[in-house]
Amino acid sequence: MPTASALTQLLKAVEPLAPDMSIADVADRLLTPQHKAFLSLPIVDSAGKPLGLVSRTALQDIFMQRFGRDLRGRHPVTEIMNAQPLVVSLATSLEEAARQITGQLQYPITEDFVLVDQAGHYQGLGTVLDLLKAMESRIAQRNTVLRKALHDLKESQAQLIQSEKMASLGQMVAGVAHELNTPLGYVKNNVQLMNELGAALFELTDAQARLADCMANPDTTEEQLADAFALAAQAREAAAPELLSADMQQLFADTMYGLEQIAELVVGLKDFARLDRAMSEEVDINDCIRSALLIARNNTKDKAEISLHLGQLPLIACAPSQINQVLLNLLNNAVHAIEGFGQVVIKSWADEDAVFISLQDSGKGMEAHVVARIFDPFFTTKPVGQGTGLGLSICFKIVQDHGGLIRVASEPGRGTRFLIRLPRPQAAQLQRSA
Ligand SMILES: Nc1ncnc2c1ncn2[C@@H]1O[C@H](COP(=O)(O)OP(=O)(O)O)[C@@H](O)[C@H]1O
Ligand SMILES: [Mg+2]
Structure with a gap:
């Protein structure tokens, strides 16, 4: 048993005709309700090999002529058959059958085709219109599948783009973090240094305030005053304010520069995103x-x-x-x-x-x-x-x-x-x- 192909669904069980039938008999046959769906009927020899197709249009030509039916209806049907029917093997796929038929078709949609088995024996008649319909629904099915595939593809593409974006974003963030680290490092150092230098200044102002208190106080002894002077002098030496002022200015300028760099990067990052x-x-x-x-x-x-x-x-x-x-x-x-x-x-x-x-x-x-x-x-x-x-x-x-x-x-x-x-x-x- 051959497996049922899509073509077997199009196969119509039509009783084939013998070559020696008369044109009139064939015309009667074509007009029966059973055969109305067909534009043509197959003629096969006694061994079941297809010999040709008789088309409805060829018959009509004869019957449209006045007296044509009487004169020519008695002739054998082989006179008006298409001796080369469109033959398709049952084993053929729907697509291949459509390709073969559209390749051979001389009068589009006017002819049906004969389906034969592997030995070339007649198995049934297919209609071109049914074939077209079958192809159409198959194409529609494929389209649905393709549309789904396209949709899936677009979705995964979007995901990939997102992940590449995240990867480059990650790289970028690492780079920027590194860039921020340098100015941040010296700003931090500078602030620490300013804090230390500031402490010496505070000690100096403290010592000077104490000296001033001593001098203003009439009860201060000579000894106490001398101590206060010595402490103030010591603090002054430690703080070295004449040098400190230049150092502080430099430190402030550097710190400001570092902060600007940080700000520039942050603004850049914001612009970038x-x-x-x-x-x-x-x-x-x-x-x-x-x-x-x-x-x-x-x-x-x-x-x-x-x-x-x-x-x-x-x-x-x-x-x-x-x-x-x-x-x-x-x-x-x-x-x-x-x-x-x-x-x-x-x-x-x-x-x-x-x-x-x-x-x-x-x-x-x-x-x-x-x-x-x-x-x-x-x-x-x-x-x-x-x-x-x-x-x-x-x-x-x-x-x-x-x-x-x-x-x-x-x-x-x-x-x-x-x-x-x-x-x-x-x-x-x-x-x-x-
Ligand atoms: N400027 C470049 N010089 C030399 N080769 C490059 C350059 N840009 C891209 N390529 C080549 O193109 C390939 C694809 O680049 P790309 O799509 O950015 O992917 P990736 O950088 O992840 O490999 C790289 O692997 C490299 O071989
Ligand atoms: Mg790259």
Whole structure:
């Protein structure tokens, strides 16, 4: 027993006709309620091999002619049959059957097809319309499956993007914490020192106050006065106020500088995240560059000298936190590619239609086959735990979402340059309306 294929569901048990039947007999047969669903009927030989199909339209042609039925109805049906029926093997899949039939079909939807077993014997008649319906419902089923797969894929992509974001955020936070630590350390030291120096000053004022009390008191003995003088002189020597004043000023200035650095980092961090403003109308991309540099400073300072060539830029509409993420990714990749100490050159400029950012490193560069794959998700040449392979695919997506382009040029041993183009929609719109 052959397993029931989808085609067997389309198989209609039609009583096949013999080749020597008359046209009139066949016409009567085609008109019976049992056969009304068919546009054609199969003719088979005595061994059950299909010889052809008689189509309803060929019969109609004859019967539409006046007297046609009387004159020609008596002729054998083989005169008007299609001698090459569409033959499909029962073992064929629905898709393959649809492919074969649409490939052979000469008069679309006018012909049904004959189903044969492996030995080529007639097994039944299929109708093209049923086949189309079956294909349609199968496609609808597939579409549902595909839609679900697409939805799942989008969801896991969103999760991946989030986790890469969290990973780079983690890296960034570690870097910033490190950056904050240095000024925080010396601010703390300075305050401690000022506290110690201040203590000597307080002792001096204390000793001087006691001396003044002694001098003002008429009962003070010579001995007591001499003691008070000696103590005040000692305290004065210990505190050394003439030196202290310069030291204190220096300490205050240093402390102030440290606090400013801390404040700058905190503001930078706030600018960088900008979670409150997802999409903003007026962003100066140079601010994004400075912000990313500040945040990445801990990762870059021992790896590369960074030269900035920032041109005058028009404000553009973009999501600054996303652009920051792109820049941070590119910067981190650049310093990863540098062995020892190297250079990173960042440029920005604009023309009438777009803002451009170029980031060039003197790192190890890439072979062409690597360049071809860098924007693929999960493509990484870094060891497990160091690279996720998601950074550039996310950059690509973000730039694409902004209607922009990201391009790369790289040469092994010489370095890599990324170029980003972000359109100025306002300019484009103005041009169009003009
Ligand atoms: N500036 C660069 N210089 C050399 N190779 C780079 C540079 N940027 C990216 N690459 C290559 O592209 C790969 C993919 O980068 P990315 O998508 O950021 O993932 P990851 O950094 O996690 O490996 C890297 O593993 C590296 O091989
Ligand atoms: Mg990366």
